[in-house]
Amino acid sequence: MLQRKQYMAAQAQIFKALGHPSRLLMVDALRNGEQCVCDLRQLVGDDISTVSKHLAVLRQAGIVEQDKRGTNIYYRLSLPCLDNFLSCTRALLENRLVSELSILREE
């Protein structure tokens, strides 16, 4: 069994990798199936080298896997639990927003 601190560092790496808007956007898009780097570049709108580095971070954290086919490289999710958690936090954030709006309306 892992030491608690070591384990936390490993698990924190996953969260850290997801803790950037562009990376999270790509991961979210990959929930609908694999995409090539060029698609993902289009999605986030940054320089291709920036996108590539973001993908390297996600790869190293074990969140995505790559697959070279023909002239392109396709990425797909490799973290099964993620889907649930994203749905859950999305719902939570939307609820928070709604209640903040209600508070504003009452003032």
Next chain:
Amino acid sequence: MLQRKQYMAAQAQIFKALGHPSRLLMVDALRNGEQCVCDLRQLVGDDISTVSKHLAVLRQAGIVEQDKRGTNIYYRLSLPCLDNFLSCTRALLENRLVSELSILREE
């Protein structure tokens, strides 16, 4: 409804906050119930000011809530989905470790 990029930034803040070993350790500990800052300081072993700043990050991300009682401040989790996700990624990491060990053994 939120714009996709805006939404991703908000959600990424949650992941970013969890993406540090000390913060994740504290969050993990809070799954077993509330703790005062002094307990959490003991747990991570850093300077109390460092711990306090980590807790501020978690608060701003909406992951924990605080509750002043007597002379102490108690923190508790406020993100229901987190528990599942932590269990799931923990299991995944342990499986990965096991298979890496098997690979090593075969060499």
Next chain:
DNA sequence: TTCCTTTTTGGCTGAATAGCCAAGCTACCG
């Protein structure tokens, strides 16, 4: 082979983060 196309890597600068010490704040206690 040489030329493209797609992706990664190197290198750089500016921005953000971690963590320590010191100072401030807020109650409770005497």
Next chain:
DNA sequence: CGGTAGCTTGGCTATTCAGCCAAAAAGGAA
């Protein structure tokens, strides 16, 4: 009232990260 305990905030430095450009791989096409 002053003193103390528990926590937060300010300020500083060292480290890490983001994102751009340029250059290098890798592989298909001509």
